[in-house]
């Protein structure tokens with residue numbers, strides 16, 4: 001007899017003796033002492049899919065890490081207490097935060113296109129789950145026809161190779177011309193990003209197309225100049241029929257700090273002023289034209305809308321807009 005059956009039989013006996021109130025009390029107490037389910041820990045989502053015109057877009061969670069600082073990364077040029085105050089005003093702690101990593105799959109009907117490759121399975125304990133989550137989303141690595149790289153930071157190119165082999169064996173690749181040239185230059189070979197570019201991107205160069213802003217990566221998918229975060233960082237317009245989505249990659253990396261205070265310096269922006277100018281240019285466009293946005297480091301599912309505010313912008317996470 002399981003616990004639930006025991007509760008039931010005791011309740012039945014006591015109730016039949018005319019002690020309904022006491023039975024309720026006993027039942028609640030014994031139930032609390034014998035929860036049938038174990039504590040399961042926080043749940044982790046894997047993917048979020050919606051239709052965009054004739055395309056199907058799936059955001060895939062590669063993972064998320066918790067870091068013990070905010071102003072060490074966002075608002076480096078601000079007072080720590082001002083950064084903490086903005087976080088607190090938005091229901092967030094001022095001294096720690098979470099950074100998620102969300103690659104995007106677009107099935108155009110002609111090609112399955114993956115934007116960025118996540119951290120790679122071995123790089124971080126709480127990220128690098130792209131291949132597992134991709135499978136749960138319904139895609140095999142062999143089904144990825146094209147991998148588009150927004151820029152070459154390790155959390156975007158780390159998943160291109162697994163165990164020294166291409167993780168997406170049938171894919172062609174699209175990379176920014178400037179970005180590729182910058183990170184594969186001899187003077188970058190000993191740096192962290194340069195080393196990874198040499199082991200994870202360079203071996204794929206024979207299958208790579210190099211694009212500039214306004215050029216197409218695939219029909220309906222057009223590169224946007226988003227330089228600043230890195231010298232060749234690019235976003236992408238994704239358009240099918242009336243459906244539009246702006247993939248801004250790392251142009252805006254915190255849904256509060258970088259939206260509400262777009263001028264604040266961000267540790268990972270290589271050119272702080274150019275990155276801020278790009279951020280405002282893309283967010284202005286998204287807000288004015290009401291274009292939904294996919295942002296690599298926005299909280300999962302990493303899709304939302306942008307509203308203008310007196311200073312900066314507000315991130316409005318997606319709800320049911322795409323289901324209607």
Ligand SMILES: [Zn+2]
Nearest residue numbers: 153155250296
């Ligand atoms: Zn990134």
